[in-house]
Amino acid sequence: MKRGSDYRKKGYTYSFDMLGEAALTAKDAQKYFNDYMSAIEFTGNFQDPKAKGPRPSISIKLSALHPRYEVGQEHRVMTELYDRVLTLIQKARSLNVAITVDAEEMDRLEMSLHLFEKLIRSEACQGWGGFGLVVQAYSKRALPVLAWLNALAREVGNIIPVRLVKGAYWDSEIKLCQQRGLSGYPVYTRKEATDVSYLACARFLLSESVRGNIWPQFASHNAHTVASILTLASHRDFEFQRLHGMGDALYDRVLTQSGVTVRIYAPVGSHKDLLPYLVRRLLENGANSSFVHRLVDARCPISELVQHPWTTLNSRQTLHNPNIPLPSAIFHDRKNSFSPNIEIESEWLPFRDSVQSFFTKRWSAQALINGQPHSGLPSHAVIAPHNHSIQVGEVSFANAELVALAITAAQEGYETWKTTSAHTRADALRRLGDLLEENLAELVALCHLEAGKTIQDAIDEVREAVDFCRYYANEAERISDAPMMLKDIDGHARPWQRQGRGIIVCISLGTSRWQFSWVKSPPLW
Numbered sequence: 433m434k435r436g437s438d439y440r441k442k443g444y445t446y447s448f449d450m451l452g453e454a455a456l457t458a459k460d461a462q463k464y465f466n467d468y469m470s471a472i473e474f475t476g477n478f479q480d481p482k483a484k485g486p487r488p489s490i491s492i493k494l495s496a497l498h499p500r501y502e503v504g505q506e507h508r509v510m511t512e513l514y515d516r517v518l519t520l521i522q523k524a525r526s527l528n529v530a531i532t533v534d535a536e537e538m539d540r541l542e543m544s545l546h547l548f549e550k551l552i553r554s555e556a557c558q559g560w561g562g563f564g565l566v567v568q569a570y571s572k573r574a575l576p577v578l579a580w581l582n583a584l585a586r587e588v589g590n591i592i593p594v595r596l597v598k599g600a601y602w603d604s605e606i607k608l609c610q611q612r613g614l615s616g617y618p619v620y621t622r623k624e625a626t627d628v629s630y631l632a633c634a635r636f637l638l639s640e641s642v643r644g645n646i647w648p649q650f651a652s653h654n655a656h657t658v659a660s661i662l663t664l665a666s667h668r669d670f671e672f673q674r675l676h677g678m679g680d681a682l683y684d685r686v687l688t689q690s691g692v693t694v695r696i697y698a699p700v701g702s703h704k705d706l707l708p709y710l711v712r713r714l715l716e717n718g719a720n721s722s723f724v725h726r727l728v729d730a731r732c733p734i735s736e737l738v739q740h741p742w743t744t745l746n747s748r749q750t751l752h753n754p755n756i757p758l759p760s761a762i763f764h765d766r767k768n769s770f771s772p773n774i775e776i777e778s779e780w781l782p783f784r785d786s787v788q789s790f791f792t793k794r795w796s797a798q799a800l801i802n803g804q805p806h807s808g809l810p811s812h813a814v815i816a817p818h819n820h821s822i823q824v825g826e827v828s829f830a831n832a833e834l835v836a837l838a839i840t841a842a843q844e845g846y847e848t849w850k851t852t853s854a855h856t857r858a859d860a861l862r863r864l865g866d867l868l869e870e871n872l873a874e875l876v877a878l879c880h881l882e883a884g885k886t887i888q889d890a891i892d893e894v895r896e897a898v899d900f901c902r903y904y905a906n907e908a909e910r911i912s913d914a915p916m917m918l919k920d921i922d923g924h925a926r927p928w929q930r931q932g933r934g935i936i937v938c939i940s941l942g943t944s945r946w947q948f949s950w951v952k953s954p955p956l957w
């Protein structure tokens with residue numbers, strides 16, 4: 433507060449962010465809760481007679497306040513985390529300190545909105561107008577979220593402050609979707625698309641149908657964006673926001689020339705907690721497309737800086753960025769394995785229904801030799817480890833006779849298999865990968881019931897198998913067919929070619945590696 437006093441004299445106000453996020457333990461979450469509480473008390477009680485502008489506020493991160501702020505634990509989010517935030521709201525309201533819920537990763541958007549709705553409907557928020565949230569314009573859901581917030585504000589009769597940012601997690605959003613093999617991205621992949629989205633959201637927030645329901649807080653250091661907002665606005669019922677240490681010159685001018693309030697988002701805390709925040713700033717400010725980066729780049733002409741993002745976007749051949757392949761296409765030589773995004777309802781609900789449709793199935797497993805199942809041996813019940821009242825199916829174990837039969841069959845098959853081209857064998861493996869993927873829902877149900885895996889773990893298990901199939905199919909083609917010349921000990925080059933080693937017995941322990949043994953042994957050698 434003391435450090436900000438010069439800025440407050442100029443007319444700036446603050447939103448303090450207590451550094452710290454992604455609490456991993458209840459102890460961490462309690463520490464961050466205490467930090468927020470004391471920040472609210474300090475901010476509410478601090479008197480600065482020379483300060484101009486509205487009172488400072490506090491920004492909170494939900495991930496800091498609960499170690500299980502995740503979709504799979506939504507019932508705890510809606511009760512335990514709800515109680516925590518409610519306590520902060522009650523304290524903040526009693527001291528007239530506004531609270532903003534920071535936006536984090538896109539997968540938590542729906543859950544954060546459920547929680548926000550429950551809180552804004554609580555008695556603690558009735559008629560206050562000091563409880564708001566952040567909307568990220570790089571999100572493809574930004575405009576619908578704003579429309580929903582506008583309807584909510586109108587219904588509950590509270591003004592909702594909304595900080596509109598471009599978004600601070602762009603790089604990790606892209607990487608996570610690729611790693612998880614999702615069907616697409618929740619964020620735009622061209623910078624100018626985010627800029628256009630920001631302006632579309634700003635136009636909506638400044639419209640008469642929103643005025644009086646939402647208090648817009650436009651957060652950007654991009655002079656083009658700021659100038660566009662000042663031009664778009666037919667009233668002054670909004671404010672600007674900037675980060676501490678950024679956009680000083682721009683906002684000194686805005687403050688003196690436009691009469692609009694400017695709030696500085698100031699992170700407060702120890703160096704230890706600064707790292708994630710700092711890395712996000714480094715990534716976004718280091719990007720060639722960043723406005724502040726281009727501003728200080730002498731090679732970037734002003735005519736480019738002032739180009740309307742719509743003109744830039746419209747000049748592209750595609751709205752998406754072809755340099756950022758879809759998650760399924762990130763490998764140059766094979767398809768990435770697919771996962772539905774079970775954090776978002778539009779994908780989770782249909783997938784859950786398909787998985788659940790197998791919950792009544794009873795699987796039966798027995799020796800399979802030459803494509804023929806061998807039943808008739810004593811069977812044993814397979815019981816779900818997490819719920820002993822569920823019988824997943826039954827299994828008949830092979831006996832020595834069947835093992836001998838299997839080895840003979842494999843020996844006979846090997847004679848043809850070893851002369852089968854690597855390409856044909858690799859194709860069989862790829863087909864297996866595709867079949868595993870096509871039957872994802874059933875395999876997930878089986879992993880869940882038989883091994884007690886969580887749904888995400890089960891999906892990952894199947895994905896790993898699919899990846900193995902595709903990866904080793906390529907490897908088989910790469911190394912199996914082509915004869916190589918290797919130098920012998922006497923320096924002479926000799927032709928060298930791999931060949932099958934014969935039958936391999938694989939003993940695979942436990943259920944979790946069933947696919948591993950399949951993929952890495954018989955089909956290749």
Ligand SMILES: NC(=O)c1ccc[n+]([C@@H]2O[C@H](COP(=O)([O-])OP(=O)(O)OC[C@H]3O[C@@H](n4cnc5c(N)ncnc54)[C@H](O)[C@@H]3O)[C@@H](O)[C@H]2O)c1
Nearest residue numbers: 597598599600621622623626651652653654673697722723
């Ligand atoms: N909390 C605040 O008060 C506050 C205030 C101002 C800015 N900010 C943040 O500062 C950062 C910089 O934003 P800005 O408006 O000043 O600068 P900017 O106009 O240069 O926009 C940069 C932003 O564009 C987006 N982006 C970058 N590459 C992209 C791509 N290939 N495809 C789609 N989107 C892409 C990202 O969200 C990136 O942060 C953002 O993280 C913003 O959220 C926060």
Ligand SMILES: N[C@@H](CCC=O)C(=O)O
Nearest residue numbers: 534535597599600709712
């Ligand atoms: N909440 C952001 C601040 C910048 C954008 O909103 C962060 O923690 O990185």
